[in-house]
Amino acid sequence: MIFSGITLSVMPGEIVSVIGKSGTGKSVLLKHLIGLLTPDSGQIFVDNHELTGADRNTRELIISRFGVLFQGAALFDSMNIYDNIAFGMRRQNIHEDEIARRVPEMLSHVGLRGVEQKLPSELSGGMQKRAGLARAIARRPEIMLYDEPTTGVDPITGGAVDRLILHMRDEFHMTSIVVTHDMQSAYRVADRIVMLYEGSIIFNGTPGEIRETQDPVVRQFIEGRAHGPVSVT
Ligand SMILES: Nc1ncnc2c1ncn2[C@@H]1O[C@H](COP(=O)(O)OP(=O)(O)OP(=O)(O)O)[C@@H](O)[C@H]1O
Ligand SMILES: [Mg+2]
Incomplete structure (x- = not known):
């Protein structure tokens, strides 16, 4: 136990x-x-x-x-960072215009401006963690x-x-x-x-x-x- x-x-x-x-x-x-x-x-x-x-x-x-940032960033490997962050918001049916506004806003909060088109494997471990953070909070749980x-x-x-x-x-x-x-x-x-x-x-x-x-x-x-x-x- x-x-x-x-x-x-x-x-x-x-x-x-x-x-x-x-x-x-x-x-x-x-x-x-x-x-x-x-x-x-x-x-x-x-x-x-x-x-x-x-x-x-x-x-x-x-x-x-709940929103969760797991200890490993747990990003989807085959999705670029934009789609990773959009994922939870899309499941909540948040409008694509709003998603397009929030993704760069969240990325800038975690110091990752401009990485939307990159795949998780193209980022360092610490950057992946921060992208995971942006994804977890973007839908404002x-x-x-x-x-x-x-x-x-x-x-x-x-x-x-x-x-x-x-x-x-x-x-x-x-x-x-x-x-x-x-x-x-x-x-x-x-x-x-x-x-x-x-x-x-x-x-x-x-x-x-x-x-x-x-x-x-x-x-x-x-x-x-x-x-x-x-x-x-
Ligand atoms: N699903 C599980 N069922 C039973 N025991 C588990 C399970 N997952 C982890 N454990 C065990 O529970 C203990 C606590 O693991 P946990 O991952 O919560 O530690 P932690 O405090 O988060 O450590 P760290 O700071 O290294 O991340 C470990 O001994 C681990 O082997
Ligand atoms: Mg732990």
């Missing part, structure tokens, strides 16, 4: 960063929220709709409210799940990604869960930081509170020290 006895609530319009060592289950947590994995026990609610145990239609309706949005991205572009996460909240009241290893990014975007450790939530508080905590495991993580209660393996 990966998690046991965890309770996590996220309020509308809130940005929650989830941190924790590699392999602690951050990506697995996100996959449960969109029904890609089902918990052995426990419940998941989106507003007052229960995802766990819902019938197919209800599940699809709930899941359609109510709830966005980001799995390490700034990993593999240079610090300047990482700053732009953080600004974009904040912009989507300010402009569209988007609710966000941001899985990250990047503490600087967590401090910049998060209203609340949640740390996973050995199947539990060992910290849940504001960036100000985490800076002050005396918990040795949390301190070791946020300070990035090799020595402490947590082993590197």
Whole structure:
């Protein structure tokens, strides 16, 4: 079992960063929220709709409210960047004129102006990640799940990604869960930081509170020290 006895609530319009060592289950947590994995026990609610145990239609309706940036960018290899970004919007029947306006706008937000006609394989790893980000947010989902949005991205572009996460909240009241290893990014975007450790939530508080905590495991993580209660393996 990966998690046991965890309770996590996220309020509308809130940005929650989830941190924790590699392999602690951050990506697995996100996959449960969109029904890609089902918990052995426990419940998941989106507003007052229960995802766990819902019938197919209800599940699809709930899941359609989410946008996801997967840890790998998960672009469609055979589609150019324009069509990749347009994909989710077309499924929502957004008009082609509006799509043609939003694609370059999203690309410019992630620092990728002019790559519309390129295939994913023609972009670097970090560029693919950013194109995946543009695709995920272009249709303006109510709830966005980001799995390490700034990993593999240079610090300047990482700053732009953080600004974009904040912009989507300010402009569209988007609710966000941001899985990250990047503490600087967590401090910049998060209203609340949640740390996973050995199947539990060992910290849940504001960036100000985490800076002050005396918990040795949390301190070791946020300070990035090799020595402490947590082993590197
Ligand atoms: N579908 C699954 N069913 C059961 N266990 C899984 C599944 N997918 C991953 N795991 C296991 O769950 C653990 C957590 O994996 P996860 O990918 O969530 O880690 P993570 O915290 O996202 O790590 P990283 O920071 O390296 O991305 C790992 O031990 C992994 O092998
Ligand atoms: Mg992961």
